[in-house]
Amino acid sequence: MSSEQKFGAGIWHFATYVDRYATDGYGAPRTVVDAIELAGQVPDLSVVDLNYPFFGGDFTREDIKAALDAQGLEVIGITPEIYTRVFAKGSFTNPDPGVRELAHELITEAADVVRYFGADYVKLWPGQDGWDYPFQVDHGALWKNSIDGVGRLAAENPDLKFVIEYKPREPRVHMSYSSVARTLLGIEKIGLPNVGILLDFGHALFGGESPADSAQLAIDHGRLFGMDVNDNLRGWDDDMVAGTVHPIELFEFFYTLEKNNWKGVWQLDQFPFREDSVAAATSAIDFLKAVQRALAKLDFAAVQEAQDNHDAITALRLAQQALFTSY
Amino acid sequence: MSSEQKFGAGIWHFATYVDRYATDGYGAPRTVVDAIELAGQVPDLSVVDLNYPFFGGDFTREDIKAALDAQGLEVIGITPEIYTRVFAKGSFTNPDPGVRELAHELITEAADVVRYFGADYVKLWPGQDGWDYPFQVDHGALWKNSIDGVGRLAAENPDLKFVIEYKPREPRVHMSYSSVARTLLGIEKIGLPNVGILLDFGHALFGGESPADSAQLAIDHGRLFGMDVNDNLRGWDDDMVAGTVHPIELFEFFYTLEKNNWKGVWQLDQFPFREDSVAAATSAIDFLKAVQRALAKLDFAAVQEAQDNHDAITALRLAQQALFTSY
Amino acid sequence: MSSEQKFGAGIWHFATYVDRYATDGYGAPRTVVDAIELAGQVPDLSVVDLNYPFFGGDFTREDIKAALDAQGLEVIGITPEIYTRVFAKGSFTNPDPGVRELAHELITEAADVVRYFGADYVKLWPGQDGWDYPFQVDHGALWKNSIDGVGRLAAENPDLKFVIEYKPREPRVHMSYSSVARTLLGIEKIGLPNVGILLDFGHALFGGESPADSAQLAIDHGRLFGMDVNDNLRGWDDDMVAGTVHPIELFEFFYTLEKNNWKGVWQLDQFPFREDSVAAATSAIDFLKAVQRALAKLDFAAVQEAQDNHDAITALRLAQQALFTSY
Amino acid sequence: MSSEQKFGAGIWHFATYVDRYATDGYGAPRTVVDAIELAGQVPDLSVVDLNYPFFGGDFTREDIKAALDAQGLEVIGITPEIYTRVFAKGSFTNPDPGVRELAHELITEAADVVRYFGADYVKLWPGQDGWDYPFQVDHGALWKNSIDGVGRLAAENPDLKFVIEYKPREPRVHMSYSSVARTLLGIEKIGLPNVGILLDFGHALFGGESPADSAQLAIDHGRLFGMDVNDNLRGWDDDMVAGTVHPIELFEFFYTLEKNNWKGVWQLDQFPFREDSVAAATSAIDFLKAVQRALAKLDFAAVQEAQDNHDAITALRLAQQALFTSY
Numbered sequence A, B, C, D: 001m002s003s004e005q006k007f008g009a010g011i012w013h014f015a016t017y018v019d020r021y022a023t024d025g026y027g028a029p030r031t032v033v034d035a036i037e038l039a040g041q042v043p044d045l046s047v048v049d050l051n052y053p054f055f056g057g058d059f060t061r062e063d064i065k066a067a068l069d070a071q072g073l074e075v076i077g078i079t080p081e082i083y084t085r086v087f088a089k090g091s092f093t094n095p096d097p098g099v100r101e102l103a104h105e106l107i108t109e110a111a112d113v114v115r116y117f118g119a120d121y122v123k124l125w126p127g128q129d130g131w132d133y134p135f136q137v138d139h140g141a142l143w144k145n146s147i148d149g150v151g152r153l154a155a156e157n158p159d160l161k162f163v164i165e166y167k168p169r170e171p172r173v174h175m176s177y178s179s180v181a182r183t184l185l186g187i188e189k190i191g192l193p194n195v196g197i198l199l200d201f202g203h204a205l206f207g208g209e210s211p212a213d214s215a216q217l218a219i220d221h222g223r224l225f226g227m228d229v230n231d232n233l234r235g236w237d238d239d240m241v242a243g244t245v246h247p248i249e250l251f252e253f254f255y256t257l258e259k260n261n262w263k264g265v266w267q268l269d270q271f272p273f274r275e276d277s278v279a280a281a282t283s284a285i286d287f288l289k290a291v292q293r294a295l296a297k298l299d300f301a302a303v304q305e306a307q308d309n310h311d312a313i314t315a316l317r318l319a320q321q322a323l324f325t326s327y
Helices: A032-039 A061-071 A097-117 A139-156 A180-190 A201-206 A211-220 A247-259 A277-297 A300-308 A312-323 B032-039 B061-071 B097-117 B139-156 B180-190 B201-206 B211-220 B247-259 B277-297 B300-308 B312-323 C032-039 C061-071 C097-117 C139-156 C180-190 C201-206 C211-220 C247-259 C277-297 C300-308 C312-323 D032-039 D061-071 D097-117 D139-156 D180-190 D201-206 D211-220 D247-259 D277-297 D300-308 D312-323
Strands: A007-010 A045-052 A074-080 A121-124 A161-164 A195-200 A224-229 A266-268 B007-010 B045-052 B074-080 B121-124 B161-164 B195-200 B224-229 B266-268 C007-010 C045-052 C074-080 C121-124 C161-164 C195-200 C224-229 C266-268 D007-010 D045-052 D074-080 D121-124 D161-164 D195-200 D224-229 D266-268
Touching: A007 A277, A032 A045, A032 A061, A032 A277, A045 A097, A061 A097, A074 A097, A097 A121, A097 A139, A121 A195, A121 A224, A139 A161, A139 A180, A139 A195, A139 D211, A161 A180, A161 A224, A180 A195, A180 A211, A180 D180, A195 A201, A195 A211, A201 A211, A201 A224, A201 A247, A211 A224, A211 A247, A211 D139, A224 A247, A247 A277, A247 A300, A247 A312, A247 C247, A266 A277, A277 A312, A277 C312, A300 A312, A312 C277, B007 B277, B032 B045, B032 B061, B032 B277, B045 B097, B061 B097, B074 B097, B097 B121, B097 B139, B121 B195, B121 B224, B139 B161, B139 B180, B139 B195, B139 C211, B161 B180, B161 B224, B180 B195, B180 B211, B180 C180, B195 B201, B195 B211, B201 B211, B201 B224, B201 B247, B211 B224, B211 B247, B211 C139, B224 B247, B247 B277, B247 B300, B247 B312, B247 D247, B266 B277, B277 B312, B277 D312, B300 B312, B312 D277, C007 C277, C032 C045, C032 C061, C032 C277, C045 C097, C061 C097, C074 C097, C097 C121, C097 C139, C121 C195, C121 C224, C139 C161, C139 C180, C139 C195, C161 C180, C161 C224, C180 C195, C180 C211, C195 C201, C195 C211, C201 C211, C201 C224, C201 C247, C211 C224, C211 C247, C224 C247, C247 C277, C247 C300, C247 C312, C266 C277, C277 C312, C300 C312, D007 D277, D032 D045, D032 D061, D032 D277, D045 D097, D061 D097, D074 D097, D097 D121, D097 D139, D121 D139, D121 D195, D121 D224, D139 D161, D139 D180, D139 D195, D161 D180, D161 D224, D180 D195, D180 D211, D195 D201, D195 D211, D201 D211, D201 D224, D201 D247, D211 D224, D211 D247, D224 D247, D247 D277, D247 D300, D247 D312, D266 D277, D277 D312, D300 D312
Parallel strands: A007 A045, A007 A266, A045 A074, A074 A121, A121 A161, A161 A195, A195 A224, A224 A266, B007 B045, B007 B266, B045 B074, B074 B121, B121 B161, B161 B195, B195 B224, B224 B266, C007 C045, C007 C266, C045 C074, C074 C121, C121 C161, C161 C195, C195 C224, C224 C266, D007 D045, D007 D266, D045 D074, D074 D121, D121 D161, D161 D195, D195 D224, D224 D266
Antiparallel strands: none
C-alpha cells in the first residue's frame, strides 16, 4: 500500500447488463471498446481485466491494444467466457466431453491473449460448473472434472498463471469451486505452482466467510494471486459499490493484505446495473483511497496486541478511529 | 381439490432465458406462440398466465387466442412487463413521473387484454420497484408511490381484479412489495375490494415465511386471489421444479388451501434454465397429483387435534404417512 | 438529536448468559442489582429497560429503585419474562389456556411495575410464540391468539403503552410477530392507540428489512414507540456491538428518525457474551455520538435531492463524507 | 444398508436444554443416567455418543456402563465438553495457553474413556473456537492453533481415531472448522491417518453445502469416519427431527453413502427442545427405515445414467418414486 498503489477493474464494470427480467438490458449495448473508453474516464484506474472473446464486435487484439493505449490502461488478466450458452451445463464439468474440449480450446486461446498483452494471468470463473438439484450429478465425478480441467491447462501452459475465482453459487444453484477452502483443496490436489486464487471480497462474504480470513488462508498456502472488491448483503453476489455496506470488513481485508506485505492491484468487480459506471467506479476508488490513508494511520502493533488477546472491543476501536477519520 | 382440479403455468415456463452471464441465452429464443405449443404438450395443463406485450414477435390478441385454442388452453391472468429496460428504476416508484405514467398505460392496456381473454386478473409483479443501496431512496415516498400506483389502477378498473405478486428481492436488492404482510398492509391502505395477492410458494420460502402461514393470513384477510408453486433453497428465488426440495411444506401449503376450501388453479412458476420445459412441468404436476391423493388420504381431524396441542411429531407423522405413500 | 440525547440499554446487557452449549454460563451469575451497578459505570448511559421478575434474587421494587437512584438511572420500560420454561410453547399462543392466563397475569404485574417506575411502556417480546415444524400449528388460530392476547392487555390498561418487539425467529424457528409489517398488521387489527412497535435495528436486518425503511413505515403508521440498536451478520440475531458491522445502515436509520423528528431514547440491545459489558456499551455509545456529529454535519437537503432521483452514488457519498469524518 | 443397520444418537438428544432466554431450561434437568434410560425406550436405537464429563451428577465410568448395559446400548464416541465456560474464548485457539492446555487435558481424559468403552472415536466439536467480530483475531495464528491442537492429540494417541465435527457457526459467529473443505484442508495439513470428519447433515445444509457432495468429498479423501443427521431450515443449526424438512436431500445423502459402500452407524443429532425426546427419536428412525426401504427399491444404475447426463428431472423422478412410496 503506497502512493503508487494501482487500481483496476473488470472491464464488464463499464458494460451494460441483462437479466432474466430486463431481457432488453439495463441500457443500450456497449462494445468492449466503448467500455474501455468509459474506464479511461475514471481517475486513478490504470488496469483492467478483459473478457474473451472481446464483446460487442469483431475486434482484433491490436484494436483492443490501441483502445487501451489511448486510455493509458494495462491488462492484468483475461477472463475467457466459459459461462455462455454452449457452456450452460458446465465448462470443465459439462456432461458432454466435446463441450469440455471446447472450453479447453477457448481457455487455451485466452492464454495466448494473456501472452499478447503481457498480462498476469488467465482468470477462470467456471460459473456454470456445478449443479442445481439433489440427485442431479455424481459429485465425485463432477469434482474430478473440475480439478482435471484446470490441471490440464496449468500443465500445458507452465509459463502462465491461472487463477480460479470461486463463488458459492449463481448462475448454478451450487458452484463447484464454491469457497476458499474448497478451491485450495482442489489446487493442492492439482499440485502445480501456477494455479492460484482470485479472491473476490464479495464472494467470500456471500459464502459466509470472513474475507480477511479467506485472504490469510490463501496467502498461507502461497496461492493468493489476485483479488477484487465490491459489496453485497451477504445473501447474494450483488456486486455493489465497494465500501457501501461493509466498510469495516473491507478495511480488515486490506489490513490483512498489508500485514502480509501482499502486493498487487486493488481491483473492482462491480455491476452498476442502474448507476453511472464511471461514477460508481470513482466512488469506490475514493473509498479505497480512504482505506489507504486509514492503513497509514492504523497502529498495527496495537491491533496485533488486541488480537493476541482476542479483544474485539479494543481492536475495533483502533480500526474505527483510523477508518472513520480518513474519508 | 378434486378430479377436476385445474393446473396452470406462467407461459414463461416454456420460454428460454438470459442472465447476466449467459447473455446469449440458455437456448434459442422462442416466441410466445412457440411457448404455447410446448405448454400444450404437458398433460393436465389447461391454463396459462401470459406476459404482455406478447414476446418474440408481432402478435395480435387473435393470433394468441388461435394458438391457445389449438392447444386447448385458457388464460388465467395477464402479466404486464413492468420490469424491462424503461422500468429499470421502477414502474410505480420510478423517480420519473413520465415513466410512472408509462407503467400505468401499459398496465391499462393489459387490463383490456384480460377482458379480451376473459381472464381472472391483471398480475402485477413490480420487480424493479424498490432500492439497492442504503440512503438511496426516501422510503416513505417510495412506499406511497407503490400503493398509489396500484390503487389508481384498481379504482379505474373496478370490473377487474389486480393481484400483487410479492417477493423479497431480485432484480432489486430490496423489493417494495416484499412479504405477505407488507403487501396486505398496502392493500388494506388502498382499501378496494379488487386488489389481492398472488402468492408464490417460493417467494414466501425465500422471504423466511412458512408458505402455509402466508396463505392462511391472506385468506383471513380475504385477499388470496391466486397462487403458484415452485421450489428453491430458501436463499434465492430459484424457481426450481415444485416438490424437489420442500415436499412437506408444499403439502402443508395445499393442506391449508383445502382446509379453507380455497378454490383456484394450481399454477407453476418455474424457470427450467437447463431442463426440458415440458418434462419439468410434467414432473411437477405429477408431484402435485401425488399431493392431491395424499390430501384425500390425510385425516384432517387428527391433524387438527395434533395442531391444537402444537404436537409437531404427531402432525408430521400423519402428513408423512399420507404423502410418502402417495406418489 | 442534540446534546441532551438520552442513551439507554436493556439491563440484560450487563448480565451474563447461558446457551445450549455453555450451560454453566459465560461468566458467574449476576443479579439485577449487580447489572445496575455495571450500567452505572457507562458514561452517558442514563436509562434502562428492566426484565420482570427481577433476576438473580428476591428484590422488591424499592430495592431496585434504590439501586437505580444510586447510579442515576431511570427506567424506560419493563420486559416481562414471557419466554421462560413455563412459556416454552408460547405465552399468548400457548396451546394451554391456563398458561396463556399465566402470561396475562405476569404482564399485568409488569404493567404495575411500569406505573411504579413511571416508565414509558410494557415491552412485549413473545419469543416463544410461534412454531418450529411444518404442520405443527393451525396458523390462523395462532395468529388470532397473538393478536387477542396483546389486545386484551391494551384494553385493560388504557393508561399504559405496550410495545411489541418483533423478530423473525429465535428461540422459535418462526416467531409469530416476525416483521415490521406483520406486527403493524396485527396492531391495526387490534385497533387501539396504546399498542406500538419497539424496533430493534438488528431484528430488522436479520429479517431482510432495511431498518430505515422499517422505521419509516412504523412512523407513518404512528406506531414507532421505541427502538434499540446492535449489529449482526444479517443471518442471526447476534446482538453485537452497534456500528461494528453495518455503520452506514445504522447511520441511515438515525437519519430517518431525525428527518421525521422522532424523539426518544437511543437504546442498546447487545449481548456481550465474551466481552466486558461496560466496555461494549461504552464503545457502542461512542459510535452513536459519532453518528450524532455526522447528522449535524450531513446536508439533509442534498440527500433528499439525491433520493428524489434514486441516485445512490451521490446520496452515499454525502453520507460517507459525514460519517467517516466524525469519529 | 441392511437389516442389521445400527441406529445411534448423541445422548444429549435425551437431555433438557437451556438457551439465553429460557435460562431455567426447557424442562427439568436430567442426568446422563436419566438420558440413557430414555434412550433405551427408543426401538431400534442401539448406540450412543456420550458427553464427557458425564452430566448431571458424579458418575463413574462403571456407573455409566451399568446404565448402558441395562438398556442394551453401546458407545460409539465420546464428546469432551470443550465449549463450557472456561472455554468460552476457545479450546484449541484460546488466547490463554493455560486454557489450551486444559482443553488438551480434558480431551486426553476423554480418550481414556473411549478406550474404556471400546468406542470408535473421540469426537471434537470445537464450537467456541473461532471469532465474532472483524479485527478480533489474527486469522493465521488462530487457524494454526486449530490444527496444532488436533494434531498433537492425534500424535499422542495413535491407537485412537479423532473426528472433527465442523459447523459454520454457533456459539461463535464464525467457527474455525467451518466447512467440509476447510476441515479436510486442516486434516491434510495435520497429515495423520487417525483424524477424520464426523459429518453432520444439518451442519452441511446450514453451510450452504449439498450434504451428499460433502459426504463424497470426505469419502474421496478417506476421512469420513462418522456421521449424524437431523434437519433445519438452512439458516441455522436447528437440530430438528430428521426428514421433516429435507427428505430428498437426506435420501441423496444416504444414497451416496450406500453407493460408496460406506458402513457405519446412522446417528441422530437432534435437540427436541419442546418435544418428547423418545417420540422425536422414534419418529426420525422410522423415517430412516423408510429411507432404507427406498434405497433397496432404487435403481442405482438408472440414477447413475441420469447423473452422467446431469439429467435432474429423470434422476429426481427415480428418487421420488422410490422414497415417496416407502414410508
